[in-house]
Amino acid sequence: MERQLRQGRLTCPACGSVLAPWGHGRPRSIRGDLGARPFLRPRRTRCSGCKVTHVLLAEALWPRRADAAVVIGAGLEIAALGMGHRQVAAHLGLAEGTVRGWLRAFAGRAEAVRRHFTVALVALADDPVVPDAAPSPFADAVSAVAAAHRAAVTKWPHMLTVSRWEFAGRAIGGRLLTLPSSPI
Numbered sequence: 507m508e509r510q511l512r513q514g515r516l517t518c519p520a521c522g523s524v525l526a527p528w529g530h531g532r533p534r535s536i537r538g539d540l541g542a543r544p545f546l547r548p549r550r551t552r553c554s555g556c557k558v559t560h561v562l563l564a565e566a567l568w569p570r571r572a573d574a575a576v577v578i579g580a581g582l583e584i585a586a587l588g589m590g591h592r593q594v595a596a597h598l599g600l601a602e603g604t605v606r607g608w609l610r611a612f613a614g615r616a617e618a619v620r621r622h623f624t625v626a627l628v629a630l631a632d633d634p635v636v637p638d639a640a641p642s643p644f645a646d647a648v649s650a651v652a653a654a655h656r657a658a659v660t661k662w663p664h665m666l667t668v669s670r671w672e673f674a675g676r677a678i679g680g681r682l683l684t685l686p687s688s689p690i
Contacts, residue, residue: 531549581609584597612647
């Protein structure tokens with residue numbers, strides 16, 4: 507990402523102009539997989555056109571979340587099995603309010619996420635197998651993400667090194683847990 511930024515290959519999501527380096531965001535600790543607490547300082551950029559600043563995040567992170575994509579994804583998968591936020595939080599060793607926030611945000615976007623990743627599945631797979639209907643729209647969305655990731659791995663084997671939730675975040679710019687009214 508740093509190389510792309512320095513070569514002028516990253517563009518502003520608002521106006522399409524070239525992004526330029528503009529320092530770094532505030533240092534932060536992220537809750538990672540298996541209790542890891544990686545420390546990072548995200549890269550800031552400034553648009554050469556509209557002069558708006560942006561913070562660039564690796565696909566392992568989602569905007570406005572203190573947990574890595576794989577941790578949030580694990581919680582979403584557990585919830586798709588029918589567990590409530592308290593059980594998911596206990597399983598992951600996280601605060602109930604944090605997990606409840608993830609699940610509510612994802613539930614509000616579940617249908618849009620399911621549609622987006624079903625379309626991605628059909629585009630990626632030579633002979634797509636759409637997942638069977640799950641007991642809830644939430645579980646349908648989780649299944650669609652998993653199916654699209656499997657199709658991406660089949661098409662591009664190097665995607666095996668990318669978790670399905672990093673893939674999902676990359677595919678829609680980390681907006682799996684943003685407000686339901688925002689477009690995918």
